[in-house]
Amino acid sequence: MKNITKRQRVWAVVVALILIMLLAIQFQPFADEVQWNETVAFGVMFLIVGGAYELWQWLKTRNKLYCFAFIMGFFGVFLLGWVSGAVGIIGSEDNSVNSMYWAVPIVGFIGSLLSRFKSHGMAYTLFVVALIQFLVPVVALIISPEVSWGNAGVVGVFIVNFIFAAIFAVSGLLFRKANI
Structure with missing residues (x-):
């Protein structure tokens, strides 16, 4: 066998x-x-x-920290796609402002390719991804103040975005440590 x-x-x-x-x-x-x-x-x-x-x-590397950082960042993007696509983060999944969340994986993908998956570049990429994640509801609030924020309200949406941004920021910190 x-x-x-x-x-x-x-x-x-x-x-x-x-x-x-x-x-x-x-x-x-x-x-x-x-x-x-x-x-x-x-x-x-x-x-x-x-x-x-x-x-x-x-990418197989003997550096376990790099692998953990990669998995954590990817998990964050996967979970973001799932939540945003299934129920929506800002209001319902039909809310057009939820499409701004596509900027997060796109920037992550482009940054990963530009950095050639090296730890130092991946750290910067994940920090930028965290910033974009946190800015999405800010931009939504500015460009579309009439949008329904759903049951969670504005504060709830900011908390959810902070959690996702924290996942990406911690992944970036792990990539930075993996570079040492």
Whole structure:
């Protein structure tokens, strides 16, 4: 029997999660009301996690701090995408100002490529990502003051953004320490 590698197990879990999601949709009582664009988005998110694992294997380093910083930053982006896409952070998921949150992973991706995934550059990238994360509700408040902030209210939205910004800032600090 062939040995199954860790990479194969990760991809098996990703595929299993996608299949479970598709099966659950088929057997639910409201199958006609399924939001297929959300289903595709979550499937893509699972594939991105598998791709991130591949990237992590490619970046393989003996520095455990770098790996932890990378996982923490990626987890923050993944969670941000999930929350913003599923229920929305500012009001509901249909609120157009939530699209500003796309700036966070885009800046993170571009900064990671420009820094060539080196610790020093990744630290700066995550600090900028944290700043952008915190500025999104500020910009939303300035350009669209009439927007509904949902049940959480303005303070609740700022607290959620602070938590995400803290995740990115801590990841940046870990990258900075990994550089030493």
